Amino acid sequence: MHELGITQTIVAIAVDHAGGARVRRIALEIGQLSAVMPEAIRFCFDVCAQGTVVEGATLEILEPSGLGQCRQCGQRLALSQPFGVCPCGSTQVDIIQGQELNLKEMEID
Amino acid sequence: MCVTCGCSDGAQTTYTPVGLDRGETPAAASTHTHRLADGTLVTHTHAPVHPAAAPAQGHHHRPGQPQGTHLSLEQNLLAKNDLIAAQNRGWLRGRRITALNLVSSPGAGKTTLLVKTIQDLQGEFPIAVIEGDQETTQDAERIAATGCPTLQVNTGTGCHLEAAMIERGLEQLNPPPQSLLLIENVGNLVCPALFDLGEGAKVAMLSVTEGEDKPMKYPHLFRASQVMVLTKLDLLPYVRFDVDRCCSYARQVNPDLIIFQVSAVSGVGLEAWYDWLRAQR
Structure with missing residues (x-):
């Protein structure tokens, strides 16, 4: 359950940047191949935010889909797991999208 | 603004x-x-x-x-951990210490292989161990019995080691220069994949008593590892485990994975594993 620690980090970063103002909204980017479950983050968020300026903030989570690029032929392919097989037969697929784990932005009063 | x-x-x-x-x-x-x-x-x-x-x-x-x-x-949510991991990496490099992060599910045989490895190699170069478990010092005691400097890190409810724990662990353990530092992570095939500790390589361990499709089921960890050690090979006659299929699954997830097949009990395959450890130093 690494999501609890990650949610604590989210709240800590937000509190740090809010400068005492109330946080209205936080936008996260959690890639679909990042091994982090957005539902678990949502579950932890209210608890972690309690008693801080983040309490009551809207949590937006953008989930970029997985995208790979074949090292052999350069073709791009959609990935639903952090690995894949290119139509050319190669398993040498680099993940170029879907592993994001960012606090993108927030809105304060 | x-x-x-x-x-x-x-x-x-x-x-x-x-x-x-x-x-x-x-x-x-x-x-x-x-x-x-x-x-x-x-x-x-x-x-x-x-x-x-x-x-x-x-x-x-x-x-x-x-x-x-x-x-x-x-801001990357793992940035703080990654920064401390980078500091650990520098600390280790300055002392020419090779650190390996050993990850597996509970019961894959990490500690048994560690004890055997230490017994066989500590005459060649110094070895130190950081042992991560949620509770108890039992594993650390097993390892310390080999005479190797060992530090137990109990994570409590934490399901993985983080770079800050290793930072504190390095201060306390103070492994000797040019040593091999083996970090045994908490038994868990999910979370340790995300947390860099500053190691030179992640080594995933998988025993033949587990499912051969584990690399597909837990791809993040096998993707993040440089090495896979297949353990308990002496039990192959008693279990239904297709070694070739397991290796093929693992290579599909991570084509660059180096695979060793060993048994700490019978000794099979250990020399190749030891040669790789020697080459890392």
């Missing part, structure tokens, strides 16, 4: 959802250009405060409420 250039988000500003397909050009992107005092031109796009078209879940309009201040942060 925009944190990139200090411009204000005025009423004329339109806001655009981010995180959509990179190929799309959002219809109402608020891209604009500023000239800073020193003449530098800054062209940028404001990320959304009002993501009207965003597919994001759980977003609410608040009509009638004044516009808030919008901060663009773009």
Whole structure:
């Protein structure tokens, strides 16, 4: 359950940047191949935010889909797991999208 | 106020959802250009405060409420751990210590292989161990019985080691220069994949008493590892485990994976594993 620690980090970063103002909204980017479950983050968020300026903030989570690029032929392919097989037969697929784990932005009063 | 250039988000500003397909050009992107005092031109796009078209879940309009201040942060959520891991890596490199992060599910035979490895190799070079478990010092005691300097880190409810734990562990254990530092992570095939400790390589361990498709089921960890050690090979006659299929699954997840097949009990395959350890130093 690494999501609890990650949610604590989210709240800590937000509190740090809010400068005492109330946080209205936080936008996260959690890639679909990042091994982090957005539902678990949502579950932890209210608890972690309690008693801080983040309490009551809207949590937006953008989930970029997985995208790979074949090292052999350069073709791009959609990935639903952090690995894949290119139509050319190669398993040498680099993940170029879907592993994001960012606090993108927030809105304060 | 925009944190990139200090411009204000005025009423004329339109806001655009981010995180959509990179190929799309959002219809109402608020891209604009500023000239800073020193003449530098800054062209940028404001990320959304009002993501009207965003597919994001759980977003609410608040009509009638004044516009808030919008901060663009773009901060990686693992940045703090990664920074401490980088410091650990420097600390280790300065002392020419090779650190390996051993990860597996509980019961894969990490500690047994560690004890055997230490017994066989500690005459060649110094070895130190950081032992991660949620509770008890039993594993550390087993390892310390070999005479090897050992530190137990109990994570309590934590399901993985983090770089800060290793930072404190290095201060306390103070492994000798040019040693091999073996970090036994908490038994868990999910979380340790995300947390860099500053190691030279992650070594995933998998025993033949587990499912041969584990690399496919837990791809993050096998993808993040440089090495896979298949353990308990002496039990192969008693279990239904297709070694070739397991290795093929593992290579599908991570084509660059180095695979060793060993038994700490019978000794089979250990020499290849030891040669690899020697070569890391």
